[in-house]
Structures are given as structure tokens and as C-alpha cells.
Amino acid sequence: MSTAMPFDAGTTLMTDVTAAVKTAGLTLRDRYTPHARGVSLDEVVDEIHANDDAVLDVLREPLLRARRGSQWAEDELAGGALPSGEWWVVDPAEGNINHVHGMPDWAVTATLVRDNRPVLTVVHLPLIGHTYTAVAGGGARLNDRPLKVSAKTDLGAALVGTGQAKPGEDKDTFRRIGESATAMLVSGLVVRVSVPATMQLIHVAAGRMDAFWQFSDVRSGLVAGALLVCEAGGTVTDLAGEPWSTASRDFLAAAPGIHAAALDVLSPIA
DSSP: OOOOOOOOOOTHHHHHHHHHOOOOHHHHHHHHOOOOEEEEEEEEHHHHHHHHHHHHHHHHHHHHHHSOEEOOOOOOOBOOOOOEEEEEEEEETHHHHHHTTTTTOEEEEEEEEEEEEEEEEEEEETTTTTEEEEEEETEEEEEEOOOOOOOOOOOGGOEEEOOOSSSTTHHHHHHHHHHHHHHHHHHHHHHEEOOOOOHHHHHHTSSSSSSSEEOOOGGGHHHHHHHHHHHTEEEEETTTSBBBBBTOSSSSOOOOOHHHHHHHHHTTTT
């Protein structure tokens, strides 16, 4: 992924999108409990859908209004390239499974994708008041502080992470997740295997983690973090080392100093 073509967000777009995402975050925060909700699979799924519906009710129209002519990517678990034009790729409850189980690792995300390239994103963590933003060619920030990826050059000193993109993926994907975690446990320092992707990618963008990879093309979990990492000085590719796009089958975001070494470990598995 490259930011060679800066995106002109105008004077108000980022302000409007940030306000919309923060308002949606209040809705999700109000629905949060520090205990798990739902026992059976059906009950858990119902809680997840209720979160999504409640947040989308307050998020969709403000975003479409903020960018006239933009379109809405309906399926948050979909992957692959979008038609040309500008699309909102949104996860109303990124980390919904964590929210439903009373865990704090969740957020609201909204990313504007232009011709399959993320150009503007807002990720808001309502419980702690952190807002991550990025514009293509304009850098990445946590609240008002610029973000910069890790300066590490030794994979053996790296904190890295991966995870599944959604329930019910195929057995081959699960096998690759397991094999890659094992390979990185040997080659790296510490491996985190958790969900959701965005909550690990904000750490990569902030220099707290050194790499994240995923054997998936679920757009909503990758576009926000891809732009944040890229704008914070990181390297974002697929696992063949080619520039990442929404059409890519897999994903790697890393500090430049360990990206090549991470590819050497992961590409044979991919």
C-alpha cells in the first residue's frame, strides 16, 4: 500500500467524520457491560447484531451526508475489491465479540475508500477516549499526537500479532494461523493471537507492536489499520510482498526494519 497520491479531505470532512464516529461510540459505550451477555450461540449472535444495528442507526446517515456521492459497503465481513468510486467501509463495533463478553478491546471505525484505496479513517475507542485518525498523505494521529511505527530492526526482539478475521473460516485458514503463530514464536520475541485486527493495528501504528498479519481479506478489519500504519511510516503488503489493496488475499503491516524478515517467515505458509 502506498500514499503516493495525497487525499484532499477539505476543511471539514475529518471533523464531520470524527464527530459522527464519536457519537456512535457513545451509543456503543452505553450498551457495554463489564460482564458477558448471552450464553447460547443464538443469544451471543443476537447481542452482536443488536450492537451493530444500534450503532448503524446513528452512524450511517451522517457519514453519507459528510461525503456527497459516497456509497455504503453493506456487508462488514465482506472481502475483495469494491466497485470504483468512494465507499464507506465501517465496522460499527470492531471487536463486537469482546464487547459482548465484557472485555474492553473494541472500537467504532469508519474508513473512506476511494477506488479501493483507503484515504481517510477514524477509529474511536469510547472507553478510554482515544481517537486514531489518518488521511492519505497527511500522516496518522492519536488524538492530536503524531504516530510513528517502531524503529526495531531485529525480528527476534519484536512483539507481533495475528488472529482470525471472522468465525467459520475454512480449516486451511485456521491451519495457516496456527503454523504462522508457531513460526513467529520461534523467530520473534512474543506473539499475540487475538481479535479484532484493528485493535492490534493501532498498536503497530503507534510503535507499541512491530507487526501484524492475517490470512484474510475482510475489508472492515484491515482498511483502517492499513492506512494508520502506512501513514505512521510502516510497510503494508500482502504476504507475497506486493503492495496491499482491498483485492489482496492476505495482509502484513510491519515496521520497515522487520518487514522483510517477517515476510521470510510468513510467505512460505501463505
